[in-house]
Amino acid sequence: MLFVSNPLKSSRGQSFGPAIPKGYVLGEFVNYLDAAQLVDKLVSADFAPAKISIVGSDLKLVERVRARLGYGRVALSGAMTGFWLGLLFALLIGAGIEVSPEGGVNYLPDQFFSVLVIGAGVGMLISILRFALVKNKRSFISSQMPVAQRYEVIVPEEDAAAAQKIVSAGAAS
DSSP, X not given: OOOOOOTTBOTTSOBOSOOOOOSEEEEEXXXXXHHXXXXXXXXXXXXXXXXXXXXXXXXXXXXXXXXXXXXXXXXXHHHHHHHHHHHHHHHHHTTTEEEOTTSOEEEOHHHHHHHHHHHHXXXXXXXXXXXXXXXXXXXXXXXXXXXXXXXXXXXXXXXHHHHHHHHHHHHHO
């Protein structure tokens, strides 16, 4: 007889990877903040946090446009990145610090700041060139995030009565 084991379960029955929690749906909400408030209420009443899950359903990808993108913004962003890389490089190589043969240490701030300025300039130049050479460039900056249309707060079936008691006690006050 041939036995085939489930590749997503270990020999002890532990599952590998994420799984959608099953249990009692304590509440259903249209936004995440309302679901989080219910979880806060449960946790503040000493309900075990590890037993609570918030499950989002009907995911949509939402892209929010944040700003217009042009050469000025690209240059500033590149200069800031180059400045930080220049600072890191200057600290690593000890730019602006001179040790004399007698063991004396002299600080030369102009050398240190020149490394920062060169780093900012190189970062700016690279960013502008990269922006200019991209064929299908976008003229805006955006951020993307998944958003659910519905959120459920789920607790294990064996703890549903205790969780429901906490929720109804909070609603009565």
